[in-house]
Amino acid sequence: MRKGMLVGRDAQILALSALLDRAIAQAGGAVILRGEAGIGKTALLAHASTLATARGMRAVGVCGVQAEVHIPYAGLHRLFRSLRRDAPAPAVEIESPYRAAMVLLDQLGTRHQRVLVAVDDAQWLDRGSWEALTFAARRIGSDPVAMVLTIRDGEEVDRLLAQAGLPELRLEPLSPVDAGVLLASVAPDLSRPLRERVLEQSAGIPLGLVELGSVAATSGDARLLPSWLPLSTRVERTFAAIVAELPTATRALLLVAALDDGDDVDEILAASSRFEGCPVTVDDVGPAVATRLVQVDDWHRLRFRHPLLRSALYQSAGTAQRRRVHAALADVVVADSDRHVWHRAAAAAGPDEALARELTGLAARAGHRQASGAALAAFQRAVLLSGDAAERGRRLLAAAEVAAEQGDITTARQLLDDVVDEHLRPVDRAWLSYLREGLLITGWSGAARLPVYAGLIDALRRDGDGQRAMNALAAMSLRFYWSNPPPETIQAFLTVADNFDTLTDDPRMIATVGLIAPVERGAVTLEQMTRLLIRFDLTPTEQHVLGVSASGIGALDLSAQFLTAATAGVRAQGRVGALAQVLTSQAFAAAFLGNTRVAVPAAVEAAELAAETGQPAWALTARLIHGHARALTGDTAAARKAADHGESVLLPNARLPMLALVQVVRGVEALADGRPADAYRQLYRIFDADDVAYHPYLRFVAFGHLAEAAAWAGKENALRAIVPPLTRVAGECGSPALVTTLRYAGAVLAGRAEAFGTALAADLSSWPFERARLQQAYGAWLRRQRRAAESRPLLRSAAETFDALGAVPWADRARAELRASGESLRRPVDPADTLTLQEQQIARLAAQGLSNREIAERLFLSPRTITTHLYRIFPKLGIKSRGELSQALTGKFSDGR
Incomplete structure (x- = not known):
């Protein structure tokens, strides 16, 4: 009967056979078998297991159980038992679905036998098991593993599959001819009228043909229910009739x-x-x-x-x-x-x-x-x-x-x-308002409702629910940062924060206050965060919020340190949803530091993980930051695409302050493309309080680009008008990014050697891009003063720094100035440019001495995948062993230009 149920499924069997063959060739993958109840998904899955066994593969499986949907990782625990031949073994301790996925990949990848993972009725897996299995399924490309999941049609299933991002193989009802063949194999002696009735009622659904055909063969049409009933109902009642004949x-x-x-x-x-x-x-x-x-x-x-x-x-x-x-x-x-x-x-x-x-x-x-x-x-x-x-x-x-x-x-x-x-x-009523707005039910209200939320948080604190109040305040702070609130609202939130007497030393509180009031509390927050930097007991969550707050104030160097630690910690915990957010924050800091080597891979991974974990807002932010980083590399087409997409999402939803990120992308893209006047126009919108893209705090980290655009476009007078108010802000909050770029602006506006010398004398060790930008400006000024010999070391250093950061257009301009001074400097070839982003990540981690297993844990891949990638990386870099990686990645080679 099982064999008979595969009538009319030749195309699907061929596709599954190809999947198994690819897995045997260590190019594993996954597919979803999808269709309505009774369509034959389970029979096809069983056939796939038979095919796998015939190929020497081991078939392991698990079936979703509707009664278990509320038990965390119930399905995955049963799959782990199936993987162990000596079950019942102790259950695997699961910290998160993504860590569980890594345990599964590790178990599958370290076995010498090729494996088929067969998952039946996946729609009834508990959510943790579903997320773990689909996360693993997307990462088995270099493993000798095939995964086949069956799932029943439904509205909820549509959403799950959209998030899963796995290829689908749909099963449709059998053709009339195939339906007749199947019915004949089950009930060959049916009279013609009875046969026609079963065919009509079954509508090409194999389960209906088999079960109703069997009933018709033994009981005639007495137990065939009216055709207006859903087929599933008729089959259910057929089963119920069979059960009714069993002992009590x-x-x-x-x-x-x-x-x-x-x-x-x-x-x-x-x-x-x-x-x-x-x-x-x-x-x-x-x-x-x-x-x-x-x-x-x-x-x-x-x-x-x-x-x-x-x-x-x-x-x-x-x-x-x-x-x-x-x-x-x-x-x-x-x-x-x-x-x-x-x-x-x-x-x-x-x-x-x-x-x-x-x-x-x-x-x-x-x-x-x-x-x-x-x-x-x-x-x-x-x-x-x-x-x-x-x-x-x-x-x-x-x-x-x-x-x-x-x-x-x-x-x-x-x-x-x-x-x-x-x-x-009353407290929960205000929280309801917040949730309705946040879930796009009432629309984005900007700063209008923030005072209400301040009252909500304070009421929670007064009611003795301090932890929930602290959580709400921390969650609100990032929303606050992107709302451009008026001074009175800022003060209201500061008053609420100051009432948390017992939590004033909480790192989250320090970070929260910094995001709420980057100007008013920026200086004291920077001092507190600098002291926290040497703490060893900070959690990854605390490091993340501190890194975000430091970026908000413009302490990008401090932010990078917190976020590097947070990224490592969250990876170790396997919290992929949180990792998407941390990587987005890390990419933000790196992009504004001009470090494309960190910003690009972090933003790409963040966008992918945010999409995988259902966080569209974070995915959009990561894409915009990726556009910013791509603009720095000179990939202007990618930057324009990111900016256009961001604007198309933000404008209709009235998320206007976040348009500042769009303007950053457009401004940096124009600078990279040699259009300084356009760059100034795009960036100035962030500084214009009457513009919808105005953002008072993003000015801290965007001012360097604006100043460069103004100096290059001959808009020195416009720049002079902007410097005094920003200088006052910098004096109040001490924003390191703003202080650093104001030195650059002061030097280019003064146009004197003393001014450039003073600016370069500051400690810029944590600001290599800004130091190179200043060196390039000074070197160009010296060359125009016919002091070519003095300009060359500055221009050479600037070009080398920009090259190291991956800021290709800036490096090219420095080289052009150097050629004009009478010296040429060829563009170095970065060996890593021959590698994909994922290969770059793997190569750099391997060069640091991490084992394949350690790299796999960091990147949420299987150890076997890491091994496969390294075999591909070596010939691309012209090396033969792992020990040569470090030198290959740091070596400088010329492309002849």
């Missing part, structure tokens, strides 16, 4: 198994005995196995032949009966506190505030383990059990936040729609 004890254990979130036979029998009030033994499983309704493997795990059988059992049981089953399961799994709570919740007949509080705690624990799917399910069940209207509202808000973190904006909006505003406490 067997029916009981099947119902318990259908509602159980585990698959252990002993557990199912124990709960069945409680449910029935008499012993149910392993002998009672026999009739279900004999009728092929279930299978029991060598490790006493029970699996249903088809998911619709679970549905049939569920539908056939009444509400009271299902509650009794869950009560029995709760008694059996009492040692597992989380499962115990879940089954008690499912057994509850009405509101139970105490149980709702337990579920809320369970949701919080799941959230800490980055099991957002389990957290959302727990919050939603807690909402249904809530006896307190205000607590119900708060749980709805929490559930909406979790759904939004998953990237499921539709569910988040639905949950917020269920909130009854008048039932909320």
Whole structure:
């Protein structure tokens, strides 16, 4: 029958065979088998396993179970057991779905045998397992691994697949001819009228053809239901009729198994005995196995032949009966506190505030383990059990936040729609307003509602919920930075922050205050952050917020140090969603420091990870920063594309202050392209308080480019008008970026050797791009003064620095000035330019002495993939061993120009 169900699937079998062959050739990959219930996905997956075994591959698999969707990493734990032949082995400790993906890749990549990972009913995997498996699936390109996942059609599935980004192989209903062939193999002796009825009712769905054909063959048309019923309903009722003929004890254990979130036979029998009030033994499983309704493997795990059988059992049981089953399961799994709570919740007949509080705690624990799917399910069940209207509202808000973190904006909006505003406490009512705006329900309000949020945070603090208040203040600070709030709003938030007497030494508070008031509190924040730099007990989260705050004040050198540490820490934790944010921040600091060697790969990885983890706002920011970095390299086409895309998203959503990032990209692109007047026009919008792209704090880090554009375009008078107010701001906040670039502006406006000498005498060791920009300006001035010999060392140094940073147009201009002085300097060839971005990352980490496994952990790849990349890197660099990497990457070679 299994073979028969593959009628009409030649194209799909060919595609799966090709996937397996590529895996054998160490070019692994993954595919999604997609289609409606009963279309034959499971049969095709089983056939793929047979094909894999015939090729000498090992086939391991796992099946999603609807009852387990609330158990963090339940599916992945079962897959790990399948990978271990000596199961039951201890469960793998999972910190996050992405760390779990790395454990899976490591286990698959270090085996000598080629592997097929077969995942059935993936739509019913818990969210953590789904994210881990799809994350791993996108990273098995150099491993002898194939992954095939089956998934049932549905609206939720569309969203999941869009985020997964995996190729799909769709299964459609069989053609009339193929349907007839399949039916003939199942029920060859049907009368013509009965055959036509089965074909019509099955509509080309293989499961319908097999099950309804079998019923028709044994019972005629007596048990064929009306065709207006959905096929799934007809098949479910067919299964229910089969179950109804089984002994009472067997029916009981099947119902318990259908509602159980585990698959252990002993557990199912124990709960069945409680449910029935008499012993149910392993002998009672026999009739279900004999009728092929279930299978029991060598490790006493029970699996249903088809998911619709679970549905049939569920539908056939009444509400009271299902509650009794869950009560029995709760008694059996009492040692597992989380499962115990879940089954008690499912057994509850009405509101139970105490149980709702337990579920809320369970949701919080799941959230800490980055099991957002389990957290959302727990919050939603807690909402249904809530006896307190205000607590119900708060749980709805929490559930909406979790759904939004998953990237499921539709569910988040639905949950917020269920909130009854008048039932909320005043604090939660304000938080509802914040969530509605943040989820694009009411639109972006800019700074208008910020005072309301200040009151919300202060009310939380006064109510004794200091930690939640601190979290809210920290979350608000970045939003605050991009809102251009008026002075009175800034002061209101500072007053709220100052009321946190017990948290004044909290690194997050220091960073938050710096973002809220970069001018008013900038100097004191810089002093505090400089002291924190030598602390060894900072968490990656604290390092990240400190790095963001330092960038906001313009302490880019300080920011780079915090963010480098944060990146390493977050990678080690496997928090990929957070890593996307940290890398975006790191790319921001590096781009404004002119360091394209760090900015480009960080921005590319950040954009990819942000898209993978459902963070569109961070993905957009990373793309804009990538455009900025590409402009510095001279890739003006990529820069213009990034700017156009950013503007197309930001303008319609009224995210106007963030347009400053677009103007940076356009301004730097114009500078790189030799259009200084256009560069000045684009950049000046950031400095014009009447422009929608105005940003008072981005001026700190963009002023160097504006000053260069003004000097090059002959707009010295316009620059002179800008310098005094910025000098006053720099005096108040001490922004290092602004102080440094004001020295440059002062020197080019003065046009005297003494002014250039004074500017260069400052400590610019942390500002190589700005030092090179100043050297180039001074060298060009000296050449025009016919002091060519004095200009050459400055121009040579500037060109070499720009080359090292990857700022090609700036380096070319320095070389042009040098040629005009009578000396030529060829452009060096960077060996890394022959490598892809990922190869560059791998090569540089290998050159630092990291092992393949350590590199794999940092880049979320398998060790085998790292090995494969290194084999490709060596010939590109003209080397033969790992020991030559460092010299190859730092060596200077000429391209003859």
